[in-house]
Amino acid sequence: MPLLELQHLKKYYATQKAVDDISFNIEAGSIFGLLGPNGAGKTTLLRMITGIFFPDEGTITFDGRKFDALNDIRHIGYMPEERGLYKKMKIGEQALYLAQLKGLSRSEATEKIKHWFVKLEMESWWNKKVEDLSKGMSQKLQFVTTVLHEPKLIILDEPxxxxxxxxxxxxxxxxxxxxxxxxxxxxxxxRMEQVEEICDHIVLVNKGRKILDGTVQKIKQDFKENLFHLQVQQLPAALNSAAFNVVSAKENKLTLQINEGYRSNDLLQHFIQQGITIESFHEILPTLNEIFIREVEGTKDAVTRAFQPVNS
Incomplete structure (x- = not known):
């Protein structure tokens, strides 16, 4: 069941469409990647989800009912990319203050903060000031203050x-x-490599619109180009085959592209019939970084073409 449902969200700034009719669901208990280049509309989306901004059009459903920023915000933890810490305040006092803003009692907050400080090796920081912390130390503190009230929804922007x-x-x-x-x-x-490692499902937005939506594995499958890596003990005398094209051949390592109408078994059979020992064989799937660049550049090209003058 989705914890969060966004339906036809729109947000405008003067003549700019920051978010232009975006819809997607986020399943409860999942790790969801929200991706896009700078200026794509990600921050505006996050601010609508947290109730900082209200959408001009569309609806947000949180935990099965219409999102109510006043009441639902206590079930959300938001760690923005920009630091939201008081530089002159001691770390322990600051964590206590922010926890109490989220509804925890002082004793409950103290217990949870000490638990997290131990987990993240921050026990000795209690009386330090934020201004004395490195960027990485500040990031750890901000993570703790985001999650210690055990929110249902945790939003991490460049964590x-x-x-x-x-x-x-x-x-x-x-x-x-x-x-x-x-x-x-x-x-x-x-960081696309972090997304591949961490996320179950992703949405890619660009210029205020959603351009990709799916599981990481499905999206990589959708963009694959039938490329395979093959390592053999020795190269065969005949590499040519109707089943595939040779993209590259270096020593005993081959990159092959299977032609339409053929399968990986046909490729393997070609080498086995020649008595070639196969040491390794795997499909080469595109990385999310490659897909990201391809789709964002494709969107840019489409927008450029749309505004080109038509010759009479």
């Missing part, structure tokens, strides 16, 4: 910004853990 690989893995493991415990997570980033 790994400023983190070294060790702390990035620490936060990544906590994201998986939160999803396993039932939280729904919206993950927004420019």
């Amino acid at each position: 790994f910004s400023g983190l070294d690989p060790v702390n990035a893995n620490l936060i990544k493991d906590e994201i998986f853990g939160l999803a396993q415990r039932g939280a729904t997570i919206i993950f927004s980033t420019h």
